[in-house]
Amino acid sequence: MAPRKIIIDTDPGQDDAVAILLALASPEEIEVLGITTVAGNVPLELTTKNARIVCELAGKPDTRIFAGCDRPLGRDLVTAEHVHGKTGLDGPTLPEPTMPLQDRHAVDFIIDTLREEPEGSVTLCPLGPLTNIATALDRAPDIGPRIKEIVLMGGAYFEVGNITPAAEFNIYVDPEAAKQVFGCGAPITVMPLDVTHKALVTKPRNDAFRALGTPAGIAVAEMTDFFERFDKEKYGSEGAPLHDPCVTAYLIKPELFSGRHINVEIEITSELTLGMTVADWWGVSGRPPNATFMGDLDADGFFALLTGRIGRL
Ligand SMILES: [Ca+2]
Secondary structure, X not given: OOOEEEEEEXXXXXXXXXXXXXXXXXXXXXXXXXXEEOOOOOOHHHHHHHHHHHHHHOOOOOOOEEEOOXXXXXXXXXXXXXXXXXXXXXXXXXXXXXXXXXXXXXXXXXXXXXXXXXXXXXEEXXXXXXXXXXXXXXXXXXXXXXXXEEEXXXXXXXXXXXXXXXXXXXXHHOHHHHHHHHOXXXXXXXXXXXXXXXXXXXXXXXXXXXXXXXXXXXXXXXXXXXXXXXXXXXXXXXXXXXXXXXXXXXXHOHHHEXXXXXXXXXXXXOOOOOOOEEEOOOOOOOOOOOEEEEEXXXXXXXXXXXXXXXXXX
């Protein structure tokens, strides 16, 4: 089977970095048409720089990277340096990137690609706030029906929130963009906190990355070490959750995940629950399903895949 054509829309972020490494290490299943960056975990200038650092770490400096929106559609940017560190990629010491940045805007790249590639052949993989995707859909409504699938990390239901008691970070930062994306009619698969909080980098899993002995393996171990300091304090968990790699792992091995095709709506007006993903898990609303909302994953299978693939880089 031909590899699946994807655009990764991202705000790296250590877990974004691992998601990108997994995609770039998996050319049999995934063809990365381009990486588009967005403001999120840290401001745009840093997410764009980090995307370049990660592609060089993967040994893929020919990957095309496009800078996108530097702020949410209608709100001030909220960032997460308290989780990811000042650079967004704290942990390992990595060289300043030298690979070029493309001079087209990310939103133009997304629109042009969906128009140029055969209808139903391009999958969008958002790993950050949904600003670029919503802007593209708004500017070019004809691209909506051409999208094969949107596989995104965002939201939560039983795990409720991480940036507020009710909301997950990616959706909270740009809830209006999320509302537009969830209403666009394209097939959507969601990796919410309900899944990603089960993808925990325990000590043995971190050791396995380090034991690869490669620059990528060691960098992943150091990134998850950094991440873990924050998460342990917050959740007292046995390791840091690796949120974004769930998206790229799903493209390679969907059987690792299970969920339900349900209705998911985004709260955009309440001050108290802004950015909440109201997921009709029990089917009580009568609203039509618009997303496959994942609820569980095979964590051992996920980490076996991740370690094996990172080891190829
Ligand atoms: Ca992210």
